[in-house]
Amino acid sequence: MDRTYQEANVQSGSLSLLIVEDDAAARDSLCNLTAMQYPDFVIHCADNGRSGLECFRLHSPHIVLTDISMPVMDGISMSAEIKSLNPEVVIIALTSYTDTRFLLKAIEIGIDHYLLKPLVCEKLYGVIDNNVTLISELSQRRKMKIALLKSQNDLKLANELLEQRVSDRTADLQILIREQESFNYSVSHDLRAPLRHINSFSAILIEEFAEQLPGQALSYLDRIRTASSRMGALIDHLLELSRVGRAQIKLGQVNLSEMASAILGSLQETEPRRCVEISVQDGITVSGDPSLLRQLLENLLGNAWKYTSKKPSAHIEFGRTQAAGEVTYFVKDDGAGFDMEYKDNLFQAFQRLHSSEFEGDGIGLTTAQRIINRHGGNIWADGMVDKGATFYFTLPSQ
Known part of the structure; x- marks a missing residue:
């Protein structure tokens, strides 16, 4: 399924957005909200990961907004395929606390942002606006490079262009690092909070209602606390792995x-x-x-x-x-x-x-x-x- 919202004044080269959501009402709502907020966008919609991947291959959108849990192909699998096709595409994942196991995988495949459900429109617009600015700057920078290459061919200018490329690449990497750090902080904060609540409420149940609960229920509570503690340690280790990759070497x-x-x-x-x-x-x-x-x-x-x-x-x-x-x-x-x-x-x-x-x-x-x-x-x-x-x-x- 692919539905396109496009205004009459859209010109070639307009930014495009792919929305992948299996819930029809939520999908239509997202399409309408983004179409009203960004009238010059070309917006495509798909109802599962597989059709979303086909739509991406066909239209090559700049930004992908996807649900995580979907039939046929989930958002994580689709995002991994999309990143293999175009590592530069911006992927925004929609999820909830119950999607914790998918979020850990999202760190590894390189999903750029995630937003918690129920969705707050202002947060969605803020993330899209930031990436639109970045995409536009990178596009303009590439155009300037092409124009410079066509107009200047001597060795001196080639050397200057090489230096500029290094500088631009460094700037791009710094932007990506900041985005990754922001993502890691969000994962750390948003995943640890529910884990702390699980541990705390489980402890309260054990301490205050132990005599009223059957032994099997107490055993289940103990297993819940153990599992949430292990998940907390896993999150810490993933963030530690990320920090090792970014840390400045001090010899x-x-x-x-x-x-x-x-x-x-x-x-x-x-x-x-x-x-x-x-x-x-x-x-x-x-x-x-x-x-x-x-x-x-x-x-x-x-x-x-x-x-x-x-x-x-x-x-x-x-x-x-x-x-x-x-x-x-x-x-x-x-x-x-x-x-x-x-x-x-x-x-x-x-x-x-x-x-x-x-x-x-x-x-x-x-x-x-x-x-x-x-x-x-x-x-x-x-x-x-x-x-x-x-x-x-x-x-x-x-």
Whole structure:
């Protein structure tokens, strides 16, 4: 289904908007509201993700306004396909608190904004206005570049154009970073608030009505609190992963040996009854960002501590070696290990190679890889089921 609202004075090159909503009343309302607010827009409508994707391929709109939960194809799947076709298109998702599981995926595929239902028109207009300005500026900038290229061909102007491109690209990236930071803040604020309410009201029910509730109901409440706590931790880790990608690298001399010893000491304090032999090679100093490298070691050593927890006596080692003629650092343990057949999944977000006997959300190693990539190094792993794992990483000399 595709319905077009177009005024008689619309000229070629007008901005276009695609609205994807399975509820007919809501779809018509959105189409009418946007048509009245933006009379020069070309507005297309679709009733599910699949028809929305077909409409996008046909008309290439500048902005997509989509519901999340829809039949045939949901808004997340459609948005992923659209972003693969045109990463620059602006996607605004409409959702509610019950769509939490979709919002987490939205961060990964690059949805630009989301608005909570019931929709507030002023917020929708504000988001569209901001993006219209950005789209217009970028379009005008591209036209200026084309005109400049056609009129000037000498080497000096080519060099000046190259510098301008770098400057423009930097400005564009800064805009995108600000938008991403705003999106992350919204996710953090809007998703944490309902989780806090769930936890708080569950606690009130347990504390004030425990004697009146059957045992099965109390068990359900406890499971609700546990699940909401895990969701809160997952949101924190996703935001942490995002911050790692944006953080400015501040180089300094970092003593990894002292850092590893301190981290392992803290882990021992949390579980003093565990029998773990710890080996940390002395004098390992590198150039890097102290904060990010601490986060790296906390993830790798934390994993080693976690995956040796089922052994009555364990061994964890941090040291330095040579691999392919390059100085290489490693974290080694003799814990649960992993099947090397699945090694390519180790550093992918949400991919876990172990069952629920070990807690985790599949974000830690993705964060570790991103930290190493930011430093220009490499990270990989060797392992064997029930024989332990070794994680290697390099940090090029700065």
